[in-house]
């Protein structure tokens with residue numbers, strides 16, 4: 001946090017320096033939006049091919065073939081989900097929360113894409129529906145589906161609770177789920193777990209202090225967010241021990257609910273649809 005009483009006196013031109021107008025780091029004109037109308041017209045009536053229930057304070061992995069949809073649905077009560085995505089062909093290509101945030105903002109919704117890490121940087125999934133898109137940003141500057149948090153984890157919990165041990169943080173849940181799906185040893189699977197998309201979570205930054213804030217999720221049974229997989233994916237979703245994340249996490253105190261993941265096969269895809277290619281950088285990094 002910034003000091004309440006700075007040690008350095010403000011320079012005479014402080015007001016002028018602060019008054020400089022900001023610009024958007026990555027103007028959206030450089031990143032053409034997906035043609036949602038064409039996608040939806042081609043989807044027709046998608047057919048359900050798999051349905052996975054994620055129990056409270058647990059995670060489950062799932063597979064989504066290229067060009068298939070997956071929906072994360074609130075079924076019984078307000079619940080936050082922590083989502084990880086990997087290329088099914090190579091676990092080292094995984095969701096890049098930070099660059100997704102830089103490209104699309106702190107919270108994502110319909111039309112935004114979930115990008116993969118370097119040296120790929122291609123859309124892993126495109127958000128094709130979001131029943132919470134009406135929420136926008138509230139008076140606290142908060143919104144839903146953030147790419148600003150990381151995932152609740154037992155290391156931070158131990159640090160902040162004088163060595164407390166809790167084993168159902170999203171980080172541990174995702175680790176167990178990936179290990180179970182792939183057969184990898186727990187320690188190897190853990191290294192593949194990464195910063196998440198916080199599905200349904202309502203978060204922001206305090207305007208006064210810049211601290212990460214959360215409030216009870218506005219999600220209700222029936223709400224869902226839907227994605228189109230750009231290529232073959234493994235996903236893992238954790239039903240966060242924080243429940244609706246209105247008070248605390250990293251404990252069994254909050255009321256928690258299951259979440260559902262449904263994988264669907266659309267009737268079709270738009271003419272010319274193809275798996276996205278990695279960003280066209282030559283990877284020479286200026287050497288030689």
Ligand SMILES: [Zn+2]
Pocket residue numbers: 082151152169170171239240241242249
């Ligand atoms: Zn969590």
